[in-house]
Amino acid sequence: MTPFTFHTTPSICFGAGLLGRLGEIAAPLLGARILIVTDPGMMATDMPMKAEHVLREAGAEVHVFHDVTSDPTESVVISARDRMCALSATGVLGLGGGSSLDVAKLAAALAASGASLQDSYGIGNLPAGRLPLVLVPTTAGTGSEVTPIAIVTTGENEKSGVVSPVLLPDLAVLDPETTRGLPPHVTAATGIDAIVHAIESYCSTSTNNNPMSRALACEALRLMGQSLEAAVMTPGNMSARSDMLLGSLLAGQSFANSPVAAVHALAYPIGGRFKVPHGLSNALVLPHVLRFNIETAPKSYDKIAPILFPDLAGAGDMGSDFCDALSALSARCGLPTRLRDVGIDRDCLHVLAADALKQTRLLMNNPRKLVETDALRIYEAAW
Structure with a gap:
């Protein structure tokens, strides 16, 4: 067997109602002064207030940073870091979708180590040291609670990643109840994002593609294949919500160790330039x-297609049918399926293709080498 390394969050709690038990689960880890990192959308719910209340009941001083934006910029990360330093925070609780969790992870590391954000981009450039960290995802999509990755919008249109085991939290708390209020289009887009994580991880050409990641990807696809549409169509279906949240976590563990590839590389410019949500960018x-x-690497896709779509078992042209089924799934979930549907002009496709080729960290894992003309043809097909 080829040697591999597998990193993941050391402790995971999963179950309905856990948000109300953060005082006993998270407070002992986080200490006397806790900063909750979240976003304005979450502040419109009762979840940050509930988390704040139970942590205070446990005896902690609690503050809230709620300025996280979708596709967070460097300034957001720095603001969160500065708030942690000003409070002399002893621990950080990230609450929300992938953006809030990424900001919480990265700011907690920068606050403890004193490292420069600019020097931290790339793989393994973040020095050791991080404030105690607990992450509570409220979407079933990014898997950020179990990944050593934080994505930051740099400049006006580009995204960069910080990749380091330092970013793995001490504890992930997954409460399916926190996802109950997600609008159908958010459930759909984040769900497709998690499906992409599992597909790309399983098929990744990373030298660290390994049996554990592949097994996790398969189980993630099984869970999400049977539950995504139910979660979208019947938001109160907590069985489907639970399957999606667990599937997202498993997919996150998978791609955290066997990294994603060209789907993400081509999705990032769509989000960076046109502010299309990340999950929808992936789906497009x-x-x-x-x-x-x-066309050149069908075998891995043939293996996972019937896991996600059992009806494809025994299909004559498994690869083509798999792609058709993925397109149909997005449409049934109410997502736009063409780039033109999200306001992208055909004249912009050349720029997107050039931007995508800058994502070398991702493209190196793709099963087929991709050059700029290939990226352009893919965008044209998606347009």
């Missing part, structure tokens, strides 16, 4: 990138 290019890959 997913079937078209897979059609490109399947």
Whole structure:
């Protein structure tokens, strides 16, 4: 067996109602002065207030940073870091979607180590040291609670990643009840994002693609294949919500160790330039990138297609049918399926293709080598 390394969050709690038990679960880890990192959308719910209340009941001094934006910028990360330092925070609780969790992870590391954000981009450039950290995801999509990755919007249109085991939290708390109020389009987009994580991880050409990641990806696809549409169509279906949240976590563990590839590389410029949510950006290019890959590397996709879509078992043209099924899934979940549907002009596709080729950290894991003309053709197919 080829040697591999597998990193994940050391402790995970999963169950309905856990948000109300943060005082006993999280407070002992986080200490006397806790900063909750969240976003304005979450502040419109009762969840931050509930978390704040139970942590205070446990005897902690609690403050809230709620300025996280979608696709957070460097200034947001620095503001969160500065708030932690000003409070002499002893621990950080990230509460929300992937953006809030990424900011909480990265700011907690920068606050403890004193490292420069600019020097931290890339793989393994973050020095040791991080404030105690607990993450509570409220969407079933990014898997950020179990990944050593934080994505930051740099400049006006580009995204960069910080990749380091330092970013793995001490504890992830997953409460399916926190996802109950998600609008259908958010449930759909974040769910497709998690499905992409599992697909790309399983098929990754990373030298660290390993049996554990592949097994986790398969189980993630099984869970999400049977539950995504139910979670979208019947938001109160807590069985489906639970399956999606667990599937997202498993997919996160998978791609944290066997990294994603060209779907994400082509999705990032869509989000960076046109502010399309990350999950939807992935959904828009997913079937078209897979059609490109399947031409030369069909075997891995043939193995996972019937896990996500059991009806494909025994299909004559498994690869093509898999791509068609993914497109149909997005449509049934009410997502736009063409780049033009989200306001992207055809004249912009050349710029997107050039931007995508800058994502070398991701493209190196793709099953088929991709050059700029290939990226352009994929965008044209998605347009």
